[in-house]
Amino acid sequence: MHDPTDLEALLERRGALWLALSPLWLEREPREHEYARMLEVIEAQGHTPQELEMIYRLEMAPVMARHQMSVAGEWRAFDEDRLLLDLARHTRRLQGWRKGFWLLFSGLTTMMSRPRFNVLIERLQVTAS
Template identity: 55%
Template sequence: MDAQSLVDERGELWLALAPLWLDREPSERDFAHMVEVIQRHDLSLHELEWIFRLELAPVLARNQMSIAGKWRDFDDYRLMQQLVSHNLRLKGWRRKTWALFSGLTTMMTRHRWNELMARVMMERGESPHS
């Protein structure tokens, strides 16, 4: 897949989910927007989990840890460049390595992700215990 295809396929979703890594809790409006965008993409919860763990967390967690990180907001263009670059290289051993370490890269935002997935399930009329 080339960079433009990645942006076309995932860009909107990536940018919608990026606030999970900001230094503030997402607002009701943030969560509502994330759910709306997720619904447009018609992805399973399993697919969303792997997007969170492999496509987003390695890039956003690294920025979150940096001292110079700007965590009130994002530069969408720069963020998209970083995400595309990471995801174009996400093959073979890199993919396996990020999968292995995804618990660490998602640790800081897992509670927000769980809240979002509960909202997505509610929107879809799914039970969290099904």
Template identity: 60%
Template sequence: MDAQTLVDERGELWLALAPLWLEREPRETDYARMVEVIQRHALSVNELEWVFRLELAPVLARQQMSVAGEWRHFDDHQLMRRLVAHNLRLTGWRRKTWALFSGLTTMMARHRWNELIERVMIARGEDVPS
């Protein structure tokens, strides 16, 4: 897959989900936008989990831990460049390694992710696990 195909297929979704890693809690409008974008992409909850764990978390967790990171907003262009570069290399052993360590890279945003997935399931009319 080439960079343009990645941007075309995932760019909107990645940028919509990036606020899960900001220093502030997402607002209702942030969650509503995330749900709206997720609905357009028609991915299963399981597929979304892997987008979160493998495609987003390795890049955003590193930026979140950066001393110089800006956590009130993102530079969308720079973020997209990092996400594309990461995902172009996400094959073979790299994919397996990130899957192995995904618990650590998702830890800081997991509670927000769980809230989002619950909202997605409600929007889809699916049963939310207790």
């Protein structure tokens, strides 16, 4: 079992990014201020588009797709504490065969949010140039 401080360190390192990117999975299109927040956090943390792709596909998509499928009715917001804990638990176990599995199936888990993620990457590239 992992030391609980690992969980805290992971949440400290990724929590703001995960919360910023979470509107990519809402049932509505992200708003301008949400895209602006995503870009602000990404730029502050210095992630490359390639790093973001892996965070999106491996760390976030498997958990977020499950949240999407499990919520009935309108899906407008997340329980942030539960979401962060689910993301951190998933990411801590993301090694060996699990990493390969999620990489292989990431096309399915990103299918609904991929167009929005692509918009984010385009906006990131515009602000970087």
